[in-house]
Amino acid sequence: MDLFFEHGYDATTVAQIAERAGVTKSTFFRHFSDKRELLVAGQETLSRLLAEGISAAPPDATPLAAVTEGLRCASREMGPVSRKLGSRIKVAVAASAELQERDALKSVGLAAVMAGALANRGVPTPAARLAAELGLLAFKQGYALWVEADGTDDAGLEPYVLAALDELYAAARTLG
């Protein structure tokens, strides 16, 4: 992230990244298929946590309550380091079409994972898709505000994401 920030994403090579991290290029490639994957590292973990939280919700939980559990599970894993990196990642993504694509794919992937976990609970397809999008929007919005507020509070990501979800769900009642 330092290198992307100093030289720009496009101008940074894997050789430079490996050197800065004190590893060989082949070690780098054992963990990441290319430098782009650095910025979405954690997508698998995030997907797993979202799905686990949704699955672990009580059987009688509404789709929204199940999504809330998924968001809680995922949010708790994000600590101060994630918060600090967040604004740098934002700058890097804003400056690179390639990263915007990868980021878009990540969003679509996370929504699909949540929709799948909801479908496994017996939630009908349209409700599952919609609840997953609501969860994704809440996660992205909460994360953005949490990163922006870095330095002003010591809060975890969870209250930010849950507040965003509440706001979105309230908005859902004003659309029609």
Place this chain on the structure above:
Amino acid sequence: MDLFFEHGYDATTVAQIAERAGVTKSTFFRHFSDKRELLVAGQETLSRLLAEGISAAPPDATPLAAVTEGLRCASREMGPVSRKLGSRIKVAVAASAELQERDALKSVGLAAVMAGALANRGVPTPAARLAAELGLLAFKQGYALWVEADGTDDAGLEPYVLAALDELYAAARTLG
């Protein structure tokens, strides 16, 4: 699309595409920056139509009614050729990670355009984002069903998309 279908997307070159279309490579590149862009050709038109429809809705239209106008505008532009190409595009996208990324970026872009057009109408941010996602889900779902049903009816895309929107909006009431 024929070439992608015959040889696979990865194995198809721009030279082959240009030859099959009876144009030079430089003509191809005047219209598309690379072969990937072929599959999302029309994204700008689609964005424009969605935004125009939303903007043209009566001032007192609800966010959902405005999105409905956007979807109507865009759906009316999709004719039998789009319907026929749809299943081939689906196969090509399913087989290529590169195309899935571009397709994800298209989705994110269309949602952003709709959210922007709604914000211009004074719709608050959370409601605008949510209504935009609802519109995007409806468009994608309606389009998928319309393409699947090719050959079974002569319907346009519009009724498919509006039915999907109705279904999603009904689902929104069952989430909580």
